[in-house]
Amino acid sequence: MPITLYTGKNCARCVILKEYLASRGQSFAAYDFQDDKDQFNPFYRAHRAALHRDDENRLEIPIYDDGVVVKQGIGEVLAYLLAGDALASCVGTTGVLHGWISNLNVSACPAGEEEHFLTMLRLLTKGGLQVILDADGRRPELLEQVLKEGLAARLMLNILGPAELYPAIAGGPLVPGDLKKSIALARSAKDGVIRILVAPYRNSAGELERLTPVQAGAAAEFVFEACADRMLPVFIEAASGEGLPDLREQDLLPYRSKVRNTLVKAEIRKPETH
Amino acid sequence: MADLTYPSDRRYHAGHLWAKKNPDGTWLVGITDFAQQQLGEVIFVDLPEVGAHFDQGKSCADIESAKVVSEAIIPLSGMILKVNEALVNTPELLNSDPYGEGWLLRLAADDASETTLDAEAYKALLQE
Numbered sequence: 001m002p003i004t005l006y007t008g009k010n011c012a013r014c015v016i017l018k019e020y021l022a023s024r025g026q027s028f029a030a031y032d033f034q035d036d037k038d039q040f041n042p043f044y045r046a047h048r049a050a051l052h053r054d055d056e057n058r059l060e061i062p063i064y065d066d067g068v069v070v071k072q073g074i075g076e077v078l079a080y081l082l083a084g085d086a087l088a089s090c091v092g093t094t095g096v097l098h099g100w101i102s103n104l105n106v107s108a109c110p111a112g113e114e115e116h117f118l119t120m121l122r123l124l125t126k127g128g129l130q131v132i133l134d135a136d137g138r139r140p141e142l143l144e145q146v147l148k149e150g151l152a153a154r155l156m157l158n159i160l161g162p163a164e165l166y167p168a169i170a171g172g173p174l175v176p177g178d179l180k181k182s183i184a185l186a187r188s189a190k191d192g193v194i195r196i197l198v199a200p201y202r203n204s205a206g207e208l209e210r211l212t213p214v215q216a217g218a219a220a221e222f223v224f225e226a227c228a229d230r231m232l233p234v235f236i237e238a239a240s241g242e243g244l245p246d247l248r249e250q251d252l253l254p255y256r257s258k259v260r261n262t263l264v265k266a267e268i269r270k271p272e273t274h
Numbered sequence: 275m276a277d278l279t280y281p282s283d284r285r286y287h288a289g290h291l292w293a294k295k296n297p298d299g300t301w302l303v304g305i306t307d308f309a310q311q312q313l314g315e316v317i318f319v320d321l322p323e324v325g326a327h328f329d330q331g332k333s334c335a336d337i338e339s340a341k342v343v344s345e346a347i348i349p350l351s352g353m354i355l356k357v358n359e360a361l362v363n364t365p366e367l368l369n370s371d372p373y374g375e376g377w378l379l380r381l382a383a384d385d386a387s388e389t390t391l392d393a394e395a396y397k398a399l400l401q402e
Contacts, residue, residue, distance in 0.1 A: 034314075034340045041317045041366075048318055048338070057343040 003028035006040050006063040013074035013101070014062045016127035020078065033061055052093055060093065075104055078123055083116040089171065090117060100153075101129045106146055107138040108171065114142050121151040136160050137174045140181035147189055157186040158197040159234075161211050162218035169201040169211075179226040194234045195269060196220065196259060198252070200241025208243050217258030224262045234259070235269035278307040281373055286396035289331065289347025292373070293381070293390065300355060301386075304377040305337065305346065305368055308400055314339040316368040321357040322379065328352070330388050335378060337368065346378060350388050356380040 003021065007014035007030050014030075021028050031039040043063075044051070047070050053059050063070065064077040071077045079087035089110070092103030101124055109117045124131055133152035135143050137159065146152050159179075160166060166174040186192035196219050198211045211219070216236065224230060236255050238247035252268045259266040280286065284294035290309035293301045310316070320336040328334045333345035334354070357379045361367060367376035391399065 037315060037317070040340070041315075044317050044338075044340075045365075053343060059340060 001067040004039075004043075004065045005030040006033045006043065006061060006065075007031070008033055008061045011061060012099070012128050013124075016074055016123055016129070017062050017064070017077055019127070020081065020123055024081075033059065033063070054093070074124065074129075075101060075120070078120045079116075082120055083113055086110055086113050087116060087120070091120075099128070099130055100132060102132040103134065104131060105134040105136070106143050107134070107136040109139055109142055114145075117142065118145065118149070118151070121146060122149070125151050130154070132156065134158060135182055135186070136166075136170050137179040137182045138170065138172060140178050140185060143182060143185055147185060152189070154191040155186055155189040155193070157182055157192065157194045158199075159195065159219050159223055160197055160199060160201075161215055162222045165201075165211070165215065165219075168203060169199065176222070176226045179223070183223070183227045183232070193269075194223075194232065195237045196223075196234060196255070196266070197237055197239055198247060198255060199239035200244050208241065210241070210244060210247075211255075213254040213258045216255045217261055220259040220262040220266070230262065230264050232263055232265065234263050234266050236266055237269040237271060239271070278311060279373075280306065280308075280393040280397055282393045284373075284393075285349065285390040286393065287331070287347060287349030287390055288396075288399060289349070291347055291349045291378075293349040293383075295386070296380075301350060301352070301381040301383050302377050303349060303379050303381050305372050306396070307372055309344070310369045310372045310376075313337060313344055313368075314341050316365040319361045319365045319368065319378070321361065322354050324354050324356060326354050328354070337365075348381070349390055350381060350383045351385060352381040352383040354379050355382050 003026060005028055033040045050070055051072055060073045062074060062077060063072045071080045073093060075091040079091045089108040090105050121131055130153035131151060132154045135157050160169040163174060186194050196216055200208055200210055203209050236252055236259055238252060240246050249268055256266055256268055284292045286292050290306045291303055292306055293303050295301055316337055316339050318338040322334050328348045330348060330351040332348055334348040335346040337344045337346055358377050
């Protein structure tokens, strides 16, 4: 199947994709999504439902179309080219902030896909992007390898809830030993942040809900059991979710109170734009 | 902005749409020259359902260019009678002829006395 790319000017992530395809000996046609309107506009109209934009309504590029699948964003495209759908859970909307790439989750990497995940990060960093890596405590051995190779410019260790909620929220269990190792790695990372992330998730009944302040407090106890350090610098941050109202800073105050019962230095953190 | 035009035969809304009264009493609605310039080349228009009702100042359609998605803010309250089907395959009409072939929809206004701007007031708004 012929490969078509839709790219932009001065787009480092587009260059990464072109060079990677060339290194595999794969031919492709590349069109500028703003200049080559005869190619891009009909494609956009046919596929717009499958394409996403960022918070400022900017279209994420590059876009990949091989006639069978359409993938958007350098993270999603590289993950697909390296491993089919196996790395799909590790890669989200990677954003368009110049020079940075986010929503790459090391903890969601399936067993057997470690080398593909590392290759993806190597391609991104070699191409000049600074990786903001997410982790949730699982897969500390892979996280250690990522940090050892200098493949993450910033590490966000997201504590998603108490242990009993991890399967529902993260998609898999988190054992205290792995959390302990991950906390140690985050503390030793050059730019590591540990945060209790108040994120939406689907409960066992399939309903969308958020961590409650009491559950956040239980998450803090889980962290303390792993690291035995009440002075651990930890943040509390709200993540937005479709179908749920955004939490304001004042909404997080009850969370902070519960978390501080265990981790006394907990502070509320505003979400960043990247 | 000097090259942009704002015909005096229609009314304008601060949301950058215009409304022009037809002889049969219905209103033709479209985007202004300023709006089309700000959008850049339009590549898709998500038009409303015929029969839908919108209050003045509410979004009645999404207009998408490569660089941005913008809501079309309806200049008068009313019910949609017709949408410009030509925009489905040639959305660039919004850029090439925003006051003519690039009209968005035809509207049965609830109350034509709702507050709008004339061309001079709209131009003054753009200067602010």
